[in-house]
Amino acid sequence: QKEVEQNSGPLSVPEGAIASLNCTYSDRGSQSFFWYRQYSGKSPELIMSIYSNGDKEDGRFTAQLNKASQYVSLLIRDSQPSDSATYLCAVNPLGGSARQLTFGSGTQLTVLP
Amino acid sequence: SAVISQKPSRDICQRGTSLTIQCQVDSQVTMMFWYRQQPGQSLTLIATANQGSEATYESGFVIDKFPISRPNLTFSTLTVSNMSPEDSSIYLCSVERGDEQYFGPGTRLTVT
Numbered sequence: 001q002k003e004v005e006q007n008s009g010p011l012s013v014p015e016g017a018i019a020s021l022n023c024t025y026s027d028r029g030s031q032s033f034f035w036y037r038q039y040s041g042k043s044p045e046l047i048m049s050i051y052s053n054g055d056k057e058d059g060r061f062t063a064q065l066n067k068a069s070q071y072v073s074l075l076i077r078d079s080q081p082s083d084s085a086t087y088l089c090a091v092n093p094l095g096g097s098a099r100q101l102t103f104g105s106g107t108q109l110t111v112l113p
Numbered sequence: 114s115a116v117i118s119q120k121p122s123r124d125i126c127q128r129g130t131s132l133t134i135q136c137q138v139d140s141q142v143t144m145m146f147w148y149r150q151q152p153g154q155s156l157t158l159i160a161t162a163n164q165g166s167e168a169t170y171e172s173g174f175v176i177d178k179f180p181i182s183r184p185n186l187t188f189s190t191l192t193v194s195n196m197s198p199e200d201s202s203i204y205l206c207s208v209e210r211g212d213e214q215y216f217g218p219g220t221r222l223t224v225t
Contacts, residue, residue: 042218043217051212
């Protein structure tokens with residue numbers, strides 16, 4: 001059973017702070033890693049993808065991947081109330097062309113004004 | 114990214130009936146995926162639909178309950194058959210574009 005686990009929430013941070021979201025995965029052969037944001041009542045929206053060890057930055061978002069430790073994280077700098085959502089970590093356990101994502105249970109983030 | 118539409122956006126159905134959900138993509142894609150998101154839960158993959166071949170179902174999902182069609186490279190349907198209240202969920206289609214996967218807006222199904 002390939003598993004993806006996320007740090008349990010809910011997580012609350014004050015506006016302007018850094019929000020840190022963590023995810024671990026069980027399949028050491030995983031190649032692709034994704035972070036989705038899901039607002040209440042909406043479908044998941046892809047915000048970051050990462051494939052190599054290290055950091056990947058996109059605006060206020062930074063994804064970090066450590067394959068040796070089997071974890072991936074998402075940092076949100078200068079958090080805004082509009083960042084309040086559930087963040088889903090997703091892992092492609094097969095790699096190649098078969099994109100069958102396994103999702104974590106999600107972490108609910110609330111940014112307090 | 115991809116522009117994906119789903120119909121209906123929501124429905125309320127009686128137990129024992131069936132509902133067919135449509136998914137339309139703005140351009141051709143090889144693989145389409147159907148997920149279920151039960152209330153308060155994360156996403157679970159139901160099946161993968163390739164054009165011209167039978168859908169591949171994940172453990173716990175069977176064709177008789179969730180028949181899928183994929184008549185062309187921009188369209189797919191998922192039918193939820195003989196519904197029970199436990200089928201109340203959001204059903205999402207997704208497509209692969211490059212190395213990434215994008216989701217449609219979802220269909221919120223309530224079974225009474």
